[in-house]
Amino acid sequence: MIAAGLIERGLNHLVQQTPGAAATLRRHTGMSVRFDLALAQVDLRIADDGCFSEAAIDTPDATIRPTPALLARLPFLGREALRDADYQGDAALLATLDRVFRQLDWDVEADLAPLVGDAAAHRLHRLGRDARDGLARALSGMGHSAGEYLVEEVELMAREIDVARFNHGVDELADAVARLEARVHRLEQPAA
Amino acid sequence: MDKTTHFGYQEVAESEKAAKVAEVFHSVATRYDLMNDLMSAGLHRLWKRFAVAQAGLRPGMKVLDVAGGTADLTRLFLKEVGDSGTVLLTDINFSMLREGRDRMLNEGRTPPAVQCDGERLPFPDNHFDCVSVAFGLRNMTHKDQALAEMRRVLKPGGRLLVLEFSRVWKPLEPAYDLYSFKLLPLIGEVVAQDRDSYQYLAESIRMHPGQEELKAMMEAAGFVRVRYHNLTAGVVALHKGFKI
Numbered sequence: 001m002i003a004a005g006l007i008e009r010g011l012n013h014l015v016q017q018t019p020g021a022a023a024t025l026r027r028h029t030g031m032s033v034r035f036d037l038a039l040a041q042v043d044l045r046i047a048d049d050g051c052f053s054e055a056a057i058d059t060p061d062a063t064i065r066p067t068p069a070l071l072a073r074l075p076f077l078g079r080e081a082l083r084d085a086d087y088q089g090d091a092a093l094l095a096t097l098d099r100v101f102r103q104l105d106w107d108v109e110a111d112l113a114p115l116v117g118d119a120a121a122h123r124l125h126r127l128g129r130d131a132r133d134g135l136a137r138a139l140s141g142m143g144h145s146a147g148e149y150l151v152e153e154v155e156l157m158a159r160e161i162d163v164a165r166f167n168h169g170v171d172e173l174a175d176a177v178a179r180l181e182a183r184v185h186r187l188e189q190p191a192a
Numbered sequence: 193m194d195k196t197t198h199f200g201y202q203e204v205a206e207s208e209k210a211a212k213v214a215e216v217f218h219s220v221a222t223r224y225d226l227m228n229d230l231m232s233a234g235l236h237r238l239w240k241r242f243a244v245a246q247a248g249l250r251p252g253m254k255v256l257d258v259a260g261g262t263a264d265l266t267r268l269f270l271k272e273v274g275d276s277g278t279v280l281l282t283d284i285n286f287s288m289l290r291e292g293r294d295r296m297l298n299e300g301r302t303p304p305a306v307q308c309d310g311e312r313l314p315f316p317d318n319h320f321d322c323v324s325v326a327f328g329l330r331n332m333t334h335k336d337q338a339l340a341e342m343r344r345v346l347k348p349g350g351r352l353l354v355l356e357f358s359r360v361w362k363p364l365e366p367a368y369d370l371y372s373f374k375l376l377p378l379i380g381e382v383v384a385q386d387r388d389s390y391q392y393l394a395e396s397i398r399m400h401p402g403q404e405e406l407k408a409m410m411e412a413a414g415f416v417r418v419r420y421h422n423l424t425a426g427v428v429a430l431h432k433g434f435k436i
Contacts, residue, residue: 002421005246012250045349051250055349056417056434 004042004054007035011044012051014104021100022050028093034060062089062097197333200395209333210309214285216389217261217331221287223384224262230379237264239428240326243355244268246421246432252276253321256345258310258338259283259328263292269324270303280320281305282313283328310338315345322346326355330400339413346435352415358422358429359402368427372397403429 015021028046032055035042045055069084081101087094108128112121158166196203199212220227228236244265249255249272257266260281269279281296283289286307293305308314310325311334323342332338342352360368372394380390401409403420406429410418415433422429 002246005248008248009245012248016250047250049250049252053349054248054351054434056436 003037003040007042008044008052008054014106015051015100017107017110018100018104021103024050024096024100025052026050028096031061031090031093032057033089033093033097034063036063036065060089062093063087064094064097198396198399200392200399206333210284213331216392217285218287219386220380220384220389221262221285221291224288224291225264227380227384227390230383231376235424239355239423239430240264240268242421242423243324243326243353243430244272246430247272247322247324247353248351249273249277249322253278254319255279256313256315256320256323256342257281258313258323258325258342259331260324260326261285261288261292261328263296263305265324265326266292266303267296267299267301269322270301279303280315282308282310284309311341313341313345317344318347319345320347321350322353323350324353324355326353327357329354329356329406330396335401336409336413339410339415343414343435348435350435352410352431352433352435354406354410354431355428356406356431357397357400358406358426360427361422361425364425403431406431 015025025046026049029048029050030046032043032045033052034057035044043055043057043060044052045057047053064082065086067084067086070082073084080098082094082098109121109125112124115121116124195206197206197209198204199209204212217224232239247255247269249269251272251274253273254277255269255273257263257269257279260266261283263281266279266281270277273279281289281292281303282305283292284307289305289307296303296305306314310328310332323346325338325342329335329338339352346352373391376394377387377391380393381387384390400406403422403426407418407420410431410433414435416436418431418433420429420431
């Protein structure tokens, strides 16, 4: 029940914030879509106002099964929304959903403004965006460094077995030098 | 002879129950909100917000708040439906309704408030997008009739939300019983000078159907896809069902 409520509320919030999304969905008023999640099924019908409304449906017009690959690509930000989903049903409805989902954009600043005021909302949003961009840059940098290390530097680095072999060689050389020193010392002594 | 029903742990004639319940709420109306905060440590506000979040309301929708009392849910619903929507506050008890209406007037809002019986709703068929009853069904004499009425006034596709005390998680029962039957009447006596009403509250909670029973009652009344969610270990449960 919680999943259904959250998905319905979240989707409608985004639909209402995204210009044109509700108008696009209104063309399919009355049609239904089932989100087949791993633990629950969420049935939504497109209402007269172009928003989603939780509904009791036996046979939905379209069914979408999100996959981990699809969830990893959220938010879609203009990319194909349903590329990694399993889906079936009315092709026109699915095409519209794909188009609408890729347009959905969360206006964080608008949601924060009533709580903290316009100026603070703008600053908080900018801080969050900078933090997100900074984190993305840091992760990208780390990935780049790791790739460079693996491709180029790892071959130049001494492996553990090489170090052990080197140490063994040094030990053998030290022993040989000690023996040589002892022999030279004995030869230098006058014959009895 | 008149059929009997329960009023807390007492058996009373069906025709007497409404008057007895009315007496309880006349008595507690002025301290109702304060007592709710004290009894639930403020949790009732979260339970109600959760219920509203599950209502799926959007601007322009029509909502009926049955047994809405001091208008806690009505005020939250109003935020969701906006100026283009309608929220009707109803209660059978004039004292409770007056508290709710005055509270909204003090906040500069004037939604309609209607005194009516939840078992005989004076509204047309297929009229509301959402009907809610929070902590009210328990006090109704004919719950099945009330559920049928709520279904009648809902539009096809509309949803009913029932927020009500329910069966607490078994391991917590002893502590909950101790709280309900010892501490609750005491708080009632000290704060509202009314021990009996809060004794009735504790008893009526025990007599109210549990989660599965209420789900079955809603299904029998014609609701489909009835689901419930326990809140605070089952102290309260939110049931949601749809009319098709």
